[in-house]
Amino acid sequence: MAKNAVVMEGIFYEINGIKILEDINLTIKENDFLAIIGPNGGGKSTLLKIIMGLLKPQKGTVKVFGHLPHESLHKIGYLPQITHFETDFPINVFETVLMGRYHGPLHNYSKDDEKSVLKSLQNVNMLDYKEQQIGELSGGQLQRVLIARALTREPQILLLDEPTASIDPQMQKNFYELLSKLRNEMAVVMVSHDIGVVSSYVETIACLNRRLFSHGPVETAKKGLEEAYKCPIDLIAHGIPHRVLREH
């Protein structure tokens, strides 16, 4: 029996009286490969931040590997949704990824840390850029570096917020293949808008639009998804025609 990586029970989260998340109950197993989809503003990023303890829900409990979120941070790898990034910050690719190996105050980075960083950069095909200043990268390259930063933590659960947003098709393919490999070692949760691609890789899909609409294996979720999306509708705005779902 696989252990639970994340257990969320009765989560309510609101900002200034506006409900962002309502009655979320979600269990993620340690070997799950889950995609969270949903319209803009549906609360996907918020949900990930609650799992990491960056945001505190007003009601409900979150357990990550049986502990409170902030006690399990060392088991979590996180790729933030890239909205805007400081470009002329004095830091290079290697140093950026190395930060993922942080061990606490007064602990220097070790040789092992450096090796792990190089391996993670290799995994996302960015090793050649390790000396490059972070602002000199393209959006997609930056995203790959930040994926490496999440991987180098050797996490037991990987939380990826729109990891393929600005990555080219070839690299996306590599990336999904990498994830298929990684998922034997860790739980993977990714937020995505691209249901078409996602459904051929992931095992379970959850649709989030303030409430959790459907959560289950891709095959059975499809019907629920369609239902869920009829109410949020937003998906059409993402340019994904409904028939994509039926074709699978």
Next chain:
Amino acid sequence: MLEFLQYQFMQNAFIAAILVSIACGVVGTYVVIKKIVFISGGISHAAFGGIGLGYLWGINPILTAIPFSIISAILMGGVSKKVNISEDTAIGIMWSVGMALGIIFINLSPGYAPDLFSYLFGSILTVPSSDLVIMLILDLIIIFTVLAFNREFMAISFDEEFAQVIGVRSNLFYMVLLGLVALSVVVLIKVVGIIMVIALLTIPAAISKQFTYNLRNLMILSIGLGMVLTSGGLWLSYLFDLSSGATIVIVLGIAFVIASLLKKSLEQPIKA
């Protein structure tokens, strides 16, 4: 040309310039990359309250400025997290209230306040040896704190959210960083004065940032530039009998313009 160095006050002035450059090179780098210029300006002005307190109690104002600026730094950085006001509002309030407190304290002090102007506008030529010792100690505290916690400062400056995810106590280290700003403000007060502190905290690092992407090099370059430019300003002020603090700031400003033009011309594509 170097005959002016034989005076004790000139020697002190140059030592002060060096001590000041260390503080601004190290802390100024974080001020610039973390974009906390405004809060640093607030801390430096609020420090005037501490100066006034020194007059009121009849002790060295530099000593009272230390706790005063640290407390105001913590209030500015921390209040906005607890109470629902934005940080820049908190800064604006502390900035002016701190200065007002200083003036009231001085009003309440017996007699009149000698060399008050040296705290406002700086007076590198009158830095006593005892103040140099204080400046040296503060510099050492700054250097050791940064050596110990550079990983945390880097993490919170670059990506505060990710810093939290990797377990850096962001709020705590932000406060420590503001504390370092407060200490460097105290180091700088005697040299350029409260009103112009921010120039030394930002300009050397802002110049250096155009030429290196490595944090350590950035600090070293800023320290070096600070030394050259403050000493240069000091020498010019002596030569033309001008106010030393203001001359140093003008020299820094001109250096910034020259460096930016230089950087731009280096980046121009070479036309065939």
